Each structure stands twice: as C-alpha cells, then as structure tokens.
Amino acid sequence: MIEVKDLRKSFDGVEVLKGITTTFETGKVNLVIGQSGSGKTVFLKSLLNVYEPTSGHILFDGRDIVGMSRQEKEALRAEIGTVFQGSALFDSMTVQDNIMFPLDMFTNLTFTEKKKRVKEVIGRVHLENAEKKFPSEISGGMQKRVAIARAIVNNPRYLFCDEPNSGLDPFTANIIDDLIAEITEEYNTTTIINSHDMNSVMTIGEKIVYLRKGIKEWEGTKDILITSDNKYLIDFVYSSEIFKELREYLIKINKTSIDNIITTVENETDQENI
Amino acid sequence: MLKLLSAIGQYFLLLGKVIQKPQKRQVFFKLLMREINDLGVNSFGLTLFTSIFVGAVIAIQMYNNFRNSSIPIPAPFIGYATKVVLILEFAPTIISVILAGKVGSYITSSIGTMRVTEQIDALDIMGVNSANFLILPKILASVIFNPLLIAISMVFGIWGGHLAGIATGNWSRADYISGIQMYMPPFYIWYAFLKTAVFAFLIATIPAFFGYKVSGGSLEVGRASTQAVVWTIVAIIIANLVLTQMFLS
Numbered sequence: 001m002i003e004v005k006d007l008r009k010s011f012d013g014v015e016v017l018k019g020i021t022t023t024f025e026t027g028k029v030n031l032v033i034g035q036s037g038s039g040k041t042v043f044l045k046s047l048l049n050v051y052e053p054t055s056g057h058i059l060f061d062g063r064d065i066v067g068m069s070r071q072e073k074e075a076l077r078a079e080i081g082t083v084f085q086g087s088a089l090f091d092s093m094t095v096q097d098n099i100m101f102p103l104d105m106f107t108n109l110t111f112t113e114k115k116k117r118v119k120e121v122i123g124r125v126h127l128e129n130a131e132k133k134f135p136s137e138i139s140g141g142m143q144k145r146v147a148i149a150r151a152i153v154n155n156p157r158y159l160f161c162d163e164p165n166s167g168l169d170p171f172t173a174n175i176i177d178d179l180i181a182e183i184t185e186e187y188n189t190t191t192i193i194n195s196h197d198m199n200s201v202m203t204i205g206e207k208i209v210y211l212r213k214g215i216k217e218w219e220g221t222k223d224i225l226i227t228s229d230n231k232y233l234i235d236f237v238y239s240s241e242i243f244k245e246l247r248e249y250l251i252k253i254n255k256t257s258i259d260n261i262i263t264t265v266e267n268e269t270d271q272e273n274i
Numbered sequence: 275m276l277k278l279l280s281a282i283g284q285y286f287l288l289l290g291k292v293i294q295k296p297q298k299r300q301v302f303f304k305l306l307m308r309e310i311n312d313l314g315v316n317s318f319g320l321t322l323f324t325s326i327f328v329g330a331v332i333a334i335q336m337y338n339n340f341r342n343s344s345i346p347i348p349a350p351f352i353g354y355a356t357k358v359v360l361i362l363e364f365a366p367t368i369i370s371v372i373l374a375g376k377v378g379s380y381i382t383s384s385i386g387t388m389r390v391t392e393q394i395d396a397l398d399i400m401g402v403n404s405a406n407f408l409i410l411p412k413i414l415a416s417v418i419f420n421p422l423l424i425a426i427s428m429v430f431g432i433w434g435g436h437l438a439g440i441a442t443g444n445w446s447r448a449d450y451i452s453g454i455q456m457y458m459p460p461f462y463i464w465y466a467f468l469k470t471a472v473f474a475f476l477i478a479t480i481p482a483f484f485g486y487k488v489s490g491g492s493l494e495v496g497r498a499s500t501q502a503v504v505w506t507i508v509a510i511i512i513a514n515l516v517l518t519q520m521f522l523s
Contacts, residue, residue, distance in 0.1 A: 077401030
C-alpha cells in the first residue's frame with residue numbers, strides 16, 4: 001500500500017502539487033487521471049522521488065521515502081518497477097539485455113538463471129522472437145511490452161506506469177491495459193497508472209484519483225464515477241457530447257455500474273442474434 | 275558570472291556522485307570495455323591521420339624557419355625540433371582538443387538523449403546511481419586510453435615529419451633520424467602524459483556534465499553538445515597554461 005499525505009511540490013516558487021492526500025491499495029490498479037498540465041507526471045515522479053517533494057509524506061507500506069538515506073532509497077527502488085511514457089528502453093541494449101538489466105544490477109543470479117527468468121517474462125508479455133532485436137527495431141506497442149517486462153522481471157512490489165497507452169492504437173492500448181491488470185493481480189503489486197485514456201479508466205481503474213490544477217479534485221471507483229456530480233470530472237471524462245448523452249441515458253435507466261453496462265450490452269446483442 | 279559559478283558548483287557536485295565505487299563490478303567492467311571501444315579505439319584513425327599530416331607540416335615549417343635563420347642551424351635540428359614540438363604540445367594538447375570535439379560531442383549527445391528520453395530517470399528509479407553508472411566508465415576509458423592515443427600520435431607525428439623529408443627532399447633521412455635521437459629530458463614524456471591524463475578527465479567529465487543536465491528535446495541536446503565542446507576546449511587551454519607554468523617554468 002502507498003499512502004500519500006499532504007504532498008506538495010513547487011518549482012521556482014510555483015506550486016504544482018497543492019497538498020494531495022490519498023491511498024493506493026495493494027493488488028489494485030489505481031489510476032491517476034487529469035488533463036495535461038494537471039500535475040499527473042509531477043505527482044508520479046514525486047512518488048518515485050525523482051522530484052524531491054517540497055513537503056508531505058509518501059509511505060511505501062509504512063516506509064516514508066521522504067527523508068530516507070540514499071542507500072535506503074536505492075533499496076526501496078529495487079522493489080519498484082516503472083513503465084515510462086516513452087518506454088525509456090536503453091537504446092544500446094537488445095530487448096533481452098534491457099529486460100535482464102535489473103537482474104544484472106540487483107541480483108547475484110547466474111547468467112543461466114537470469115536468462116531463464118527473462119524468458120519467463122518475455123513469454124508473459126508475449127514477446128517471443130524479439131529478444132535479439134534493438135528497441136529501434138520494434139513497434140511502439142512491443143516497446144511498451146518490453147518496458148513492462150523490464151518493470152516486472154525483478155518481482156516488484158510497486159508498479160508505476162506513466163501513460164502506458166500514449167501513442168498506441170486502441171487495440172494495442174487494450175492489450176497493454178489488460179496485461180497491466182493481469183500482472184497486478186498475479187504479482188499482487190500496488191499499481192499506479194497515470195492516464196488520460198478513458199478506456200483505461202472504464203475498464204481497469206479499480207481506484208481513480210482525478211487531479212485538477214495540482215489538487216485532488218475527486219477520488220473513487222469506476223463504478224461511482226458515472227454518478228459523480230463533480231462538474232470538472234464529468235466534463236473531463238465525458239468530454240464529447242455523445243458520451244455525455246450516453247451517461248445521462250445510463251443514469252436514466254439506472255445502469256450505472258460498468259458490469260451492469262457490459263451485461264446490458266451483451267444481453268441486447270444476444271437477443272438481437274436470437 | 276553567477277551562472278558560471280553555479281555551473282562550476284553543479285559540476286563538482288556531479289563529480290561527487292560520479293566518483294564512487296561502482297554498484298556492480300561485472301556490469302561496470304562491461305561498460306568500461308564498451309567505452310574504451312567507443313571513445314578510444316574509434317578515435318584511432320582520426321588520431322593517426324591528423325598526427326602524420328601535422329607532423330609533416332611541423333617538419334616543413336621547421337625547415338623553412340631554420341633555412342631563413344640568420345644563424346646557420348644544422349639539418350638534424352629539424353628532426354629534434356619536430357620531436358619536441360610534437361611531444362610537448364602537439365600530441366597532448368592539439369590531439370586532446372580534436373578529441374574534445376569528436377568524443378565530447380558524442381558523450382554529451384549520448385547522455386543528453388538518455389536524459390530527454392527518460393532513460394536516466396529509469397536508471398534512477400531502479401535505484402541505480404545513474405551519474406556513476408554512465409560517467410565513471412567514460413572517465414576511466416578516457417584516462418586509460420587517451421595516453422595510448424597520444425603515444426601513437428607522437429610516434430606517427432614524428433614519422434610524418436620523416437615522410438615529408440622523403441617527399442620534398444629538403445632534408446636527408448640520416449639527418450632527421452639523428453635529430454630525433456638527440457637528447458631530450460625524459461621528464462618531457464612524463465609531463466606530456468600527465469597533461470594527457472588531465473585533459474582526458476576534462477574531455478570525459480565536462481561533456482558528461484552538459485549531457486546529464488540537459489532538459490528539453492533534441493534541439494537542446496544539440497545546443498548542449500556545442501556548448502560542451504566549446505567549454506571543454508576552453509578548459510583544456512586553461513589547464514595547459516596552468517600545467518605548463520607548474521611543471522616547466
């Protein structure tokens with residue numbers, strides 16, 4: 001579990017995060033959403049201590065990263081897997097070397113053991129036959145999968161993903177979303193995803209934190225999101241007229257939970273087929 | 275001025291992060307070998323080419339100056355003067371300036387690109403000391419391999435002078451060889467290698483600093499590369515003056 005307490009971050013006197021308090025639970029996919037410039041990336045990087053918070057506390061299962069010594073931070077970071085927006089794969093290394101890197105740095109496994117583990121995660125993210133390729137030789141979707149494989153190869157307790165779907169087509173984005181959700185369940189990680197992909201919000205967001213101008217404007221689950229009366233949240237999530245109308249219709253017919261909606265659509269399709 | 279002082283402070287703070295025990299010896303050794311290849315072995319051709327031609331030019335200029343001198347200067351002094359100029363100044367300083375351009379821009383752009391594509395953030399978040407991981411192998415590769423390049427430059431520069439003599443027929447092979455065998459204090463060689471080691475350190479660390487601190491995109495990486503080369507050359511020239519004053523005055 002990650003607990004964030006009154007997190008503030010300023011750059012040159014400009015406050016970007018204005019006292020955020022929230023909790024991210026273990027084994028759940030937690031989504032941080034918000035418009036561009038809302039402070040999502042700063043928030044994620046502050047959690048990871050890439051940016052030192054101006055004030056506040058971030059507790060990783062009770063261990064406060066703020067004020068930790070460098071050695072303690074390095075030890076904690078070995079428990080964290082991160083998927084960056086641009087994948088951040090090492091250009092000079094092959095896919096296999098990229099995935100093996102955390103094992104090289106933080107374990108004393110033999111080469112055979114490392115190779116076996118790499119093969120396992122490559123299979124897990126369905127990247128067979130790409131081991132010997134360089135990042136520049138594979139597609140954006142494959143790069144994201146390599147980044148996920150590298151993030152999970154060391155069995156992390158915490159998984160951070162910064163806009164994992166950016167630049168991907170909707171089909172590949174769904175595959176990546178499903179993969180992250182499955183991995184969260186399998187590895188029992190505390191997963192935090194920065195996203196502005198509404199499909200991710202509706203399908204894998206077990207907890208959603210909505211940031212606006214550096215403030216936590218709303219938090220809840222995907223099931224209560226549809227009935228929220230927060231104007232900013234609704235304007236953001238249902239940004240197009242057609243989605244707003246769909247939302248109003250679903251509220252009107254009292255089908256507000258995601259499971260309800262999916263069941264309704266499936267039933268209607270079945271009836272049509274009959 | 276304040277900006278410059280702040281940058282110098284940041285440079286030394288970065289060095290503090292860099293000069294530490296590597297986290298994983300095996301990985302470090304692999305990186306060191308790669309850097310020796312990228313920074314050193316790949317500069318071999320340029321060093322060879324430049325040294326032969328500049329050696330030839332120095333020998334021709336010595337010949338012209340000696341010929342026009344009011345005091346007659348024996349022909350073997352062409353070889354001697356070429357050797358001393360190459361060992362004391364050309365090989366360590368000019369080759370280092372050339373390497374600052376070639377290697378310096380490579381270091382800044384490779385580290386800078388890693389910075390703007392979040393690869394350095396990825397290292398930091400994994401718990402890797404990114405400064406130590408990326409920069410220390412470059413420093414060691416330069417400090418180990420540049421003296422070898424400079425030694426090669428000295429030898430091939432002198433040979434270039436010899437070739438110029440053969441091509442122009444202005445001085446004989448025997449005169450040139452007896453000139454290069456004339457006594458020169460052995461300290462000159464040590465001094466040249468000491469200078470080279472200092473310059474190698476500057477060539478690795480200043481461009482690495484500019485690359486590590488870059489923010490923005492590819493345009494900023496390009497700008498940082500240019501700035502890094504300029505400041506490395508400035509630092510080499512200032513260090514050259516200081517070292518000459520310290521050891522040869």
